[in-house]
Structures are given as C-alpha cells and as structure tokens.
Amino acid sequence: MTLALYHPVPSPVHRAPAGLKLLVLAALGVLLFVVPRLYLVGGALAGVLAVGLGLGGLPVRVLWAQVRPVLIWLAALFVVHLLVTDAATGALAVSRLLTLVLAAAVVTATSRVTELVDVVERICSPLRWVGVRPARIGLVIAMTLRFIPLIAERAARIREAQAARGGARRLTVLVVPLLVQVLQMAHTTAEALDARGADDEPLPRRRRRDR
Amino acid sequence: MTGWRRRGTPAAVAAAVPRTAIEVRRVGHAYGERPVLHDVTLTLAEHRIGVIGGNGSGKSTFARLLNGLVLPTEGQVLVDGLDTRTDLRAVRRRVGFVFQDPDAQIVHPTVAEDVAFGLQNQGVPAEERAVRVAEVLDRYGLAGHADHPAHLLSGGQKQLLAIAGVLVMRPLRVVFDEPTTLLDLANKRRIARVVAELEQDVVVVTHDLDLLAGFDRVVVFAAGRVVADGPPAESVAAYLASMA
C-alpha cells in the first residue's frame, strides 16, 4: 500500500511553496461559496485544469483517480437537485464541488508529504501558547503514517488466521484482536519513544530539576 | 549515595561522569499486586553480559530497570553512580535500549528520518545529524534504503534499523531485549555479529543461547531472582539443568 498521492514531475506548481498553494485553495473555496455564479465556477474549473494539467504537468489519470470516487455522489446530487430545485442550481452545486475537489487534488499531487506536514506544524504554532509543542504534532503525524501500513499488515494477518480456521469475515472478529494488538504496540512504542529521548527538553537550555 | 545526587544531577555534571558500572542494589519490582523481581543485587561492569531465564522470570523487567524504562519499587539502580530515579535523562543518554520487536520502535515512515529521531530529541543540529545518520546507515548496510519506507524492509533490516537508531545517539552501553527472537537463522547471526563488534558495553536478554558465545558473564533469572551468575558455560549449564 502506498501512502503517497504526490506525483513528482518538475514544474513551477510543484516548486511553489505548499503553504501558498493551501492558501490559494482556501481562498478559492471561500470565493466559490460567497459568489455562487456559474460563469465564475466555470472559469475557476478551467483555471484549475490549466494549472494542474498544463502548468503542473500532471497526467490526466492522476486527477481522474481522485475525482472518480466522487462522481457517483455528484451525479446523485444532481438528480436530487432536479427533483427538489432546478437544473441550474444543480449544475452550480455540482460544478462547484467538482472544481474544489480538483483544486485540492492538484495541491495534493504537487506537494510532498513532508512539506505539508511542515505547513501543518506552522499552522499549529500558535498552539504553543496553550502548551502544545508544534514539533510534537509533526511527530505524531509521522508516527501515524508509519503505523498505518503496520496495522494494516496486522489486520491482514488476523484475517488470514481466521480464514485458516474457517472463520466468518465479520467485523467483530477482526476488531477485537486488532485493538488488543494496537494497545500492546502503544505500550512498547511509548517505551521506545522514552528510550530515544522523546521526553527530553528541547534545546537550547537544559533545565535543572528540583533545584 | 550522596544527598545532592538524589535531588537530581545537573546535566553537565552527569555528562562528565566516567563509565564505571551499573549497580543494582536490593531491587524489587511489582506491577500492582504482582511481584516480578525480588531483592536483586548485581554489579554489572563486564563488557558483554547475557541475561537468560524462562518466560516470566523477570529478565525483561530487569533489562528495563537498567535505563529507567521501569523504575524499581524497592531499592536503587545506579548507572555510573547516576540514580535512574533522579537522573533519568542522563541515564537514558548513557544506556541505549533495543527492543524485541523493531516494528514497535520504528516511529518514522522512512529509514533516515527514523534514525535521525533520537538526535533530534537531543537537539543535534541538522548538518551534524545528516552526517551521523549517513555514517550509521552506511555501517549497517542501510545506506541504499535511506529514503525508503521502513515497512518495506525485511525483518533483519528492521532490527538493524532499530539498532542504528540507538547507536547513532552514541550511548556508552546498549541493552538488548531479545533482539533475535523474531528473526530467521541468517538474521540471528547477522545481529549476533553486530552485537559482538560493538565497542559499547552490552547487556543482552535472550532465549538464544548461541548469541552468548564469547560473552564475559551470564546471569540466570528464575521467578524474579538471580539463580546463577558467572562465566557463560557454567551459567548456561545451570540454566539447562533447571529446565530439564
């Protein structure tokens, strides 16, 4: 299982700072909801495709892969609008969502995970004032990314073991043993974090304790 | 020991304390109501020490006492005179710890990032970090995997990565808790070679008696007590006799 929707090709869109791309994405989202005009949405859609496929050099299939899961939903949404409002409102709602989904897909495909994690850390830096260390947030995200394939593997192993004994594919018989393994892993991982100094004071000055 | 030390030793002083021995003094430990160690007193000064014993004998808890992952409910553990209770951070910098299951101790998605983790915690600057990480990856044959996802490594490589992540922090001693239990024969030998070549003092808890070849001393635990302690041949013989 790969954990990357990043598509590496050299392009100015890839080189642009991830923070900037996120900012543009957020602004676009606000704009399209505040000014619900079909021509604006259409223009934005064309713009997003131009930036992603043209300037960003992304292959169509990369964007398609992210849009495809949403399509059924968009179709259903359009039908609902036909029934309860009208085609124009439906077209606007559908194209607006499609545009935002595509724009977000472009940001995701052109930004490295580490860059985005850095942005998350930066966004969270005001939390320092309430006692949260932003570096810790980065660590927890990294740990989660690390443990997803591991837990997925354990889940697959549990399923195999149960299949070998002719067990049913029920959710209960997967969740309970998996949860037990996760709790045990948390115990060892906490020890490992301590052993490697994760609870050390961050630089610059070592604090004296109990003095 | 002295009173000022019990209140915690300043880091600068702790760093300057020379390597002498780990002293375990009349240590008892219990998890809630369940006692696991009784009145253990040992001085660990040899270069390579093995710890063996059956399941539930208390040897894993004993290993965790040595770098303060577990604090004794009775008695005292001193690492070069530093008490694990009051000088925990200084002790952990001196004593690295390698776990049985590398999967639970690798915390970053890619190999190089994970090795750098401990150095980051110590506040080592980025340039020095990069140099030290590259060096240690090279030594353990992981240089080609620096940017690979850790979960794609083989079991043996994962254990090497776990060891690299500890050694990059340059501890004076390394405690291994069953480092070869989950490995196949070839990888067991590989890890045994790595352990044998370490310049650090090592304490190895294991069921794998082959790993103890060339060790200076082997301690045998049973039911939370030391039941044999001496040269490997004698201790292993006593252990095997007790299992028979």
Next chain:
Amino acid sequence: MKTRDLAYVALFAALVAVLGLVPPVPVAGFPVPITAQTLGVMLAGSVLGARRGGLALLVFLAVVAVGAPVLSGGRGGLSVFAGPTAGFLYSWPVAAFVVGALTQLTWRRFNLAWSLLANLAGGVVVIYAIAIPLTTFFADVSLATSFTSSMTFVPGDIVKGVLASVVAVAVHKAYPVIELPARRRPVTG
C-alpha cells in the same frame, strides 16, 4: 502530554485509517457507504477518553489532508475536505471527544448501558448533528433532503455503536487506558 499519550494518539489515528480499508458496505440511495471507520471514531473515544480520542481523530484528518488515501474507498488528500461527504469528516473529532467525555463521566460504574449511551450520543447523534447542516451547505440541498437521506445510514451506525460498546466494556475490564496511573501492563519475560 506524555510520550505514552503520543503513542496512543498516533496508533489510534492509524487504527481509524486501517478500519477505512475494510471494504465498505454500499447502500442504495444517498451514497455515504457504511464503513468501519466510524467504528474507529467510537473506539477512539471509548478507549482513550475525550482528549486523546479527539486528538486521535484530528491527527487522522491531518494525515488524510497531507495525502494519505485512508478514507474508505481509498480517498484522501485535501479534496475530501471540500467534497460532498466533508461534513462527516469534520464531525469525527468532536464525536470522539464526546464519546470519550461521556465514557469518562460514567467510568466508575461503567457498563454496557453507559457505554451504549456514550457511543450512540457521541458516535451517532453528534456526527449527524454536525454532518447534516454541513452537507446542506456543501451540496446546496435543503436541510430536509439532507436529513432524510442521512437517515438511511442510521441503522448501520447503531449496529456499530453496539459493537463499539461491547468492545469498550471488555477493554474497560481487561486493559483500562482511561485513568491509567499506577497500573502498567506487566512486561513478560
């Protein structure tokens, strides 16, 4: 936060992600497929408590945002936060927090009934209370439409709530994580 808490948060965020990989059960109609993922939301709150449970789901969303395709059906990236089902995502951290808060509140006399209350109130009521208005906004449909279409998933969610409660009670007995101090799992060997 102690390192132990960091480990719990990260591992439960990962657990929620893995539960998203369990193939979803499609339901005809308004298509938010029934997945095991909301079961993860309830378990995070039930097992970790309010603060750590809520944080686990925030971290999960962060991991989705940075591009991990770990939402049910292999979706991920920033696009899902603008997508039609975004309302549900936003509700999850709050839901886990509420499940956790109710669990902690009743911890001393915790049993299946209390657990059910916590999981249904937090894991079902809170989720829909947040998701329905947000869906209304994102998809520009009426509140009534959004409400009726969402109701098709409630039976599945109740089943998950019951399952989460059974598991929570077992964990409460065997391996209490909430109110952890002084009790540690013994190390074998």
